[in-house]
Amino acid sequence: MSRMTVFVVALFTVAVAKNCKEPKDRHGLTCTQYLNSELGSSCIEMLTKFGFTDANDLHCECACPEYYEPIGVYQRTCDEWETDTKCPEEFSSRTWDYHPNGDGSLENCRSICSNMGGSVCCFYGGDHRCWSHGLTESMHLRQNNKNTTAALCNIPCEKKNFTLL
Secondary structure, eight states, X not given: OXXXXXXXXXXXXXXXXXXXXXXXXTTXXXXXXXXXXXXXXXXHHHHHTXXXXXXXXXXXXXXXXXXXXXXXXXXXXXXXXXXXXXXXXXXXTTTXXXXXXXXXXXHHHHHHHHTSSSOEEEEEOTTOOEEEEEOOSOSSOEEOSSSOEEEEXXXXXXXXXXXXO
């Protein structure tokens, strides 16, 4: 990349960041202000613990753009949702990927998961939040009695058929 291209990209990034607007909560603070003051310790905490989500007319898109990937077009690479199931790996908000754009919509959540690069388990919790986790242990969902839904996405074919000519 040429120096001019790097300069233009850097300038564009600064311009977009300056124009980024976040709504204020009932205390008059934005997500960015909480994170800068260290009242909020991380983006995931602001989203999950303090409710900076679209459902509350709040967001952290300026401070935490990595959590706001586009929903994209459903690629038909996910199994159907299975109710009362959970992913093979134990859930942890520290190691799983959170997708606020999939919150409140099973379809949006599955569309996001279908556009991921590898095999993932897509998890839609009883709180209507969208999560995913790369599959490492198993390719089978587990039963769960907590009104949750899960689907496997981007699973490679188990059998390969070869035709001899």
